[in-house]
Amino acid sequence: MVRSLHEGPGCGHGGQRCSLPIGNESRLRDGQTLIVDPDILTLFRKGDIDGAWVPEPWATRLIKEAGGRVFLDERDLWPNGDFVTTHLIVRTQFLEERPDVVKRRLGANVAVTQWINDNPEEARKLVNEGIRQATGAALPQDVVDAAWENLRITYDPIASSLQKSAADAFELGFLGDEEPDLSGIYALDLLNEVLEERGLPAVGASTKSKPPRFSDVELHLE
16 A cells, blocks of 8 residues: 555655564665554544555555555455454464364354354444454444455465465565474364364465465556
8 A cells, every 4th residue: 555656666666665464673685674663544634654555444544544555455466365364372282172162263253154154244344343442432334334345254274375475584584594394284184073073174284386486576557
């Protein structure tokens, strides 16, 4: 998301400042400054940042409330447009000691996911009510509705996208000197048991289809 589209190099070059949802403020090559700030919308309105890489509903809010323009839809970089933004995580010890509890939680997650996809209008209203209860103010319903169209609600962790994201973060200098080994980070056997019991296809920890690495993608404002 950028404040304007113009001729010249992409966001992060020539001293431009972009807000990203990772790490702390860091200055990278070519004068690029990456910052993290919880008040991205205000900074964007004031012109204190030139662009932002944000999930929904922030992307839609930047468009509707701050005149933002879509610079790049990240879905265009991924096979079938799918990449993970949220994971269900459990400690290894708890998984080993109470797989029954974990399986029930996974079953509930699958059931809720199916309900959301079967009842999108009611789900959007419930989400906005949850936002109101958590923050004291609901979002305009048209913002929620527009943001919802950019989401795919799924119980599939889309494991390959996490692995690629970690590789990209390491390449950009965010994860230290040694690339992380995520080969054992997923335990999908219980999830696949739940899916089999419900007559649904199994999910995998990896995929043969690999998207391009971040460094292989040239981004420029037009």
